[in-house]
Amino acid sequence: MWLADLGEDERSRLDRVMDGYRMGITPYYLNLIRTFDSSDPIFAQIIPSKAEASLSPDELEDPIGDDNPDLNTHPVRVITHRYPDRVLFYPTPMCAVYCRYCFRKRMVGQAAYAPNPTEIAEGMAYITAHPEIREVIFTGGDPLMLPDDRLIKIMREAATIKHIRFLRIHSRLPVVNPFRLTDRLADKLASLGKSVRIVTHFNHAVEVTETAIQWINRLLEHKISVLNQSVLLNGVNADPKLLETLLLKLAEHGIQPYYLHHPDKVKGTGHFRITIARGREIYRELIQRLPGYAVPRYVLDIPGGYGKIPVDNDHVIPVAAGKYRLISPVGIEREYAD
Numbered sequence: 001m002w003l004a005d006l007g008e009d010e011r012s013r014l015d016r017v018m019d020g021y022r023m024g025i026t027p028y029y030l031n032l033i034r035t036f037d038s039s040d041p042i043f044a045q046i047i048p049s050k051a052e053a054s055l056s057p058d059e060l061e062d063p064i065g066d067d068n069p070d071l072n073t074h075p076v077r078v079i080t081h082r083y084p085d086r087v088l089f090y091p092t093p094m095c096a097v098y099c100r101y102c103f104r105k106r107m108v109g110q111a112a113y114a115p116n117p118t119e120i121a122e123g124m125a126y127i128t129a130h131p132e133i134r135e136v137i138f139t140g141g142d143p144l145m146l147p148d149d150r151l152i153k154i155m156r157e158a159a160t161i162k163h164i165r166f167l168r169i170h171s172r173l174p175v176v177n178p179f180r181l182t183d184r185l186a187d188k189l190a191s192l193g194k195s196v197r198i199v200t201h202f203n204h205a206v207e208v209t210e211t212a213i214q215w216i217n218r219l220l221e222h223k224i225s226v227l228n229q230s231v232l233l234n235g236v237n238a239d240p241k242l243l244e245t246l247l248l249k250l251a252e253h254g255i256q257p258y259y260l261h262h263p264d265k266v267k268g269t270g271h272f273r274i275t276i277a278r279g280r281e282i283y284r285e286l287i288q289r290l291p292g293y294a295v296p297r298y299v300l301d302i303p304g305g306y307g308k309i310p311v312d313n314d315h316v317i318p319v320a321a322g323k324y325r326l327i328s329p330v331g332i333e334r335e336y337a338d
């Protein structure tokens, strides 16, 4: 019905959006939509909007600088090495859904970004040669899109590297297709013999269904920790009450709130962004309303890949209305405007 309501102009803007970026949704997640328009938090996250065709000059293809050549943090194709003790490892660019605000919009869903066995081997060789790396974070795309055997083979290779103590998977599958969390998968993850955690991505309480909880419990029963990162999104969850409901529900079911991300300046996502001042107001309310264990860290990735920083006065210094100086963990300064 929402498509039928669009005029010619709006349809052509939507076509342009669809030319540049994938759409995908699982039947399970589609069923969580209650109202087929952008007032619905699931619809807003997943259904393309003509607002994505409105670009602003400071928006970036790669806002968190995974590929920034100046930073020298991308030693081989499957790895970003930004912090000394951990690496990001990209085993697949595929996702089960394509979130409209995704910070890796430039590459998700594109087979050209899928690594071949030689590239996977180069990644493992890099990790082996760097004993300061303690943790491998499998991200993507969504690593749980790989079949169990393929995923576990890659993870086992990492697990056998002596200095690797922690393995992590970043995945939205527990939210958009919780049936992926089978006992077989949980067994195999537990058998890796390292500390394994899954960081998932619930943004709104309606996503925390009984079904999702039931399948996530399989991980918890296998002593696999489950954490959550949310993105603060205008029109989805940028409201203290909504976030309070979400975070309490997560904490109640053993899912540790980990990060609340200020939205990245990704191309075509201005309609999702809020100002830093509003983000801070929301966060202050959360601190007052929730126990510490239910409050995630409110963070911002400095555009360009200069690191993740807490959105507080030590790192985000207001210099004028809507303008800030951002200071990276190693003291690099960048200007930022809402």
Ligand code: SF4
Residues within 6 Å of the ligand: 094, 095, 096, 097, 098, 099, 102, 103, 104, 105, 108, 140, 141, 142, 172
């Ligand atoms: S699941 Fe994650 S990587 Fe995939 S589109 Fe959504 S935010 Fe991006």
